[in-house]
Amino acid sequence: MTEETAPQPKPAEFAAYLAARMCHDFISPASAIVSGLDLLEDPTAQDMREDAMGLIGASARKLADLLAFCRVAFGASASAETFDARELEKLARGVFAHMRAELDWQVEPPGVNKPTARTLLNLAQMAGAALPTGGQAKVRAVEEGGSIAIAVEAVGPRARLRPEVLAGLRGEGPGEGLHGHWVQARYVNLFVGDAGGRVFADAGEEKVTLAATIPA
Numbered sequence: 001m002t003e004e005t006a007p008q009p010k011p012a013e014f015a016a017y018l019a020a021r022m023c024h025d026f027i028s029p030a031s032a033i034v035s036g037l038d039l040l041e042d043p044t045a046q047d048m049r050e051d052a053m054g055l056i057g058a059s060a061r062k063l064a065d066l067l068a069f070c071r072v073a074f075g076a077s078a079s080a081e082t083f084d085a086r087e088l089e090k091l092a093r094g095v096f097a098h099m100r101a102e103l104d105w106q107v108e109p110p111g112v113n114k115p116t117a118r119t120l121l122n123l124a125q126m127a128g129a130a131l132p133t134g135g136q137a138k139v140r141a142v143e144e145g146g147s148i149a150i151a152v153e154a155v156g157p158r159a160r161l162r163p164e165v166l167a168g169l170r171g172e173g174p175g176e177g178l179h180g181h182w183v184q185a186r187y188v189n190l191f192v193g194d195a196g197g198r199v200f201a202d203a204g205e206e207k208v209t210l211a212a213t214i215p216a
Helices: 011-041 043-073 085-096 114-129 163-169 179-194
Strands: 082-084 102-107 111-113 136-144 147-155 198-204 207-215
Touching (some): 043 085, 043 114, 082 085, 082 114, 085 102, 085 111, 085 136, 111 114, 114 136, 114 147, 114 207, 163 179, 179 198, 179 207
Antiparallel strands (some): 082 111, 136 147, 198 207
């Protein structure tokens, strides 16, 4: 099914899917913080005070990392049009701190434009999600002939790219898959296309490859 013939949600529906995706990521650490506070307030659970403080601290860090990441990966991030690659690496590592996969970040350009920044972060997160039992997500980016070439490899046991993610990256509709996984991939397809670039994906045995080319 091609992008032209695939059923696509209306803009308002697409925005709702994207908002739901982010809320899904935020609700887990936010709920854990509330659970920790409840333990602190429970007079019968004072022996668990240290565990509660640990839960609150870890969950607060995860929530802050996700919010900082999503501000750039999904949002406008104020009026910034150029992003320091070192800051993007910091955002990506913040998210990977709460994943089983490890991040290998090798981005050569010191600064990149907004579409490239969004692509790097989104593809990196998608590579980490493709490694549910651990592995390594390798993020590479070089500038060649006026374009930024991005290559992201997820290598590890049980490396897997969900069909709805592959469909989204190809510009296809969600089909019967989960919209939360599809919408991020479709969002990447949309803003890369709007920037005049292309995005690619391939899944093999214990390896998922994501790539994009974007005008610099």
